[in-house]
Amino acid sequence: MAHVTRRELSLPRYRIPTGAIRDQWGGGASGVQEKTVQAKDDDPTTLATRAGLAALDGRTDVDAVFFATTTAAYEYGSVTPFLAESLGLDDDTYVQAFGESSRAGTAALRAAHDAVAGGREAVLVLAAEAPSPRPRSDRETVAGAGASAVLVEADGDGLERVATGSCARPLLDEWEAPGGETRQTADDRFARDKGYVETTEQAVDRALDAAGWAADDLGALVLPHPNGKFAGRLAGAVGVGEGVLATPAFGREYGDLGAASTAGSLALADLAAGDRLVVAGYGAGTADALAYEVSEPPAAASVDGETVELDYVDYLEHADQLE
Template identity: 30%
Template structure:
C-alpha cells in the first residue's frame, strides 16, 4: 500500500500580532500570523521541512521531488532542484515545480502517488511552502502566514495509506497574482465565500464519499484549508461533519493561512492524534478542489509531530516597520555583494549539501574541504556529511553592514561529530550570544547580488 512514510513541518519564529497591526493601521487587534525572517523565502522554508521529512530515511532512495508553491523565488530556474540538493538527494532524480494555485500541493501529492503506483518511483518527496505578500494595510495582510511542510511517500511501513482521491477543476478568480504583481490580490469576500470555496469543497466531498461508498460518520478527522478563521467556521457547517471530527486546535489560529502548505501542516497534527484504522480526510481548494482520504496504519504509533515545539519558540516581531523591512517594502541601504556563478556551481557539495572531508589518518574533519589535513598534514580523505548542531566557540558583532535585523552576529561553531563552521547567526531576537550557546545550521538566503539568490547555511539558537 502506498502512503506517508515521513513528514516534516516548518514555521518561522517571528509573529505579526494583531496588536502590532492595530498600532500601525488602527484596526485588527486580534490573532497573529507567522512571519519569515528577512533571509528566508519559499525555498528555504521548504528546505527546512524537507530535512525533517527525510530524517531517519536514506536520501539516496528518493526518486522524485516535487516542490509546490505560489510564491517560489524563481520564475525561471527550478526551485525543486535547490531543495533536492539541500536534502542531499541524488542528482539523477526527477524534480519538478508545481504552482499556479495553492492547490498545487495536493496536485503534487497526487502526482507523487501516481508515480509510485505506476512503478516509476519507489519514494517521492512532496514539499509545499509559501511566503505570500499582501498590500500593506490590506485585510489579507493579517491572514497570510508563512510556512512549509513536506511528505515522503512510499510503500515501506507507512503511517497512513491513501484510500482515494477526487478532484474538480474550475475557472474561479478568488485570489491571484499576475507576472509583475508584487502583492496578492483578491475578489469580493462574500462572492468568494458564496460562489467559491463554500460550493467547491462540499461538492468534491460528496463526490469522494459517493465514489468510496462512505458516510460522514466513517471519517474520524477532517482537515481543510480556509482563507481566514471566519470563513473556516462557516465551512465547518457547510461540510456537515460533527464538531469533534474537526481538528480542535487548527494551526490557522496561531500562524495564519499558509497557502500551499496549510493542509500538510494540519495533517501533521491530525496524524499525531490518529489511531490505527482512523480515516483522515484532506480538502484543499483553489481553481476547483481536491479531496484525499487517508487511513492510519499500525505504524501510526511511532509518528511524531514537531510543530508544538516550534510554535513555543514564537515571538512577536518588534515593529510593523521591521516587518515591512523584512519584506523589502521599505527602501533599504544597498549591499553591493555578489558571488560568481562558476563558484556557486563548483561549491555545491560543501555549500549546499554540507559535505566535508575527514582525514583517514587522524580523523580530523576538514570544512571547507581541503586536500591536506590541517591537523596532521595527511592527504587521504573521505567524504563526511556535517552534523547540523553544535556550540558557539567564539563570536563577534558587526554594526556596519546593512541588515534588516541588526547587528550582524558572526559565530564560529564546533559541530557535533567534528568540524568547525563559521557563519552568520540569525533568528536571535532578544537573546544574547554566548560562548557555549547551542545552535543549529539553517538553510538561508545570504544575498541577491548579481540578480540571483545566493543561498548558504546560517546558524540559529536551538
C-alpha cells in the same frame, strides 16, 4: 499501495499579532490572531529545506521531490534542483514544481501518490510560502510563512490513500496578473461561499463517495485555513462538526500558509490507527480531496514554542516591504 509515512511542519520563530497590523491601517478582523513571518534571509526554498530534512531524517533514497509554492523566488527559473541538492539527494532525482494557486500543495500530494502507484518507491512532497504582501492589502493580515513535508512511499505503515475527489470550477476568487503589485481578492462572501466552501465540499463529497464512506465515518477532516473562520463553515457544509476538524486553530495561530496549509494541518493532526480521514486543498476555483485509512499514524510534528514577536516596522523588514 501508496502510504504517507512521514509528516512534518516547519515554522519560522517570528510572529506578529495581526492587531499590530490593524493598528496601522484599520480594517476588520479576519479570525487570524497571529501569523508566522519568515526570517530576513528566508525564502520558500530555505523553509522547504528545513521541513524536508526533518521528514527524511538522514535518508537519501528518494525517487522524486515535488515542490509546491505560490511565492516562488523567481518568475522564471528552477529552484527544485537546488532544493534537492540541499537535501543531499543525487542529481538523478526527479524534481517537479507546482504553483498556480494554494491548491498546489494537495495537487503535489495527489501527484506523489499517483507516482508511487505507478512504480516510484518514495516521493517527497514539500510545500512552502514566504509571502511579501503589500502594506494595507487584504493579504497583509492573513498571509503566513512556513513549510510542510509529506513522504509518500510504496511500503510501510501510515496513511493509505483509498480514494480521491476533485472539483474544478471556472471562477477566480483570487488572482494576480503578471507584473502585478499585489494579489487581488473577490468579494469576501463570494470567495468564501462560492469558492472555498462550495468547491471544496464537492471534492470532499466525491472522495467520500469513491471511498464508500459517509461523513459520519470520518475521524478527522484536514482542510486548508485561508483565515481563522472558513474551515468551520466548510466542516458544517460537509456534514460534520468543528470537533472533526484536525486542527481547528491552525489559521488563527499561524495565518494562511497557502500551499503549505493543508499538509501543515495534517502534520499536526492527532490520528489513531483505524481512523478514516479526508485531506482537502483549495485554490482559485479548484479543489482536491484525498481519503485515507490509518494503519499506523506517522509521528505528528511539533511546533517550537520559542517565538519572537515583531513590531510592525520589523515585520515590514522581514517581509521585504521596508523601503
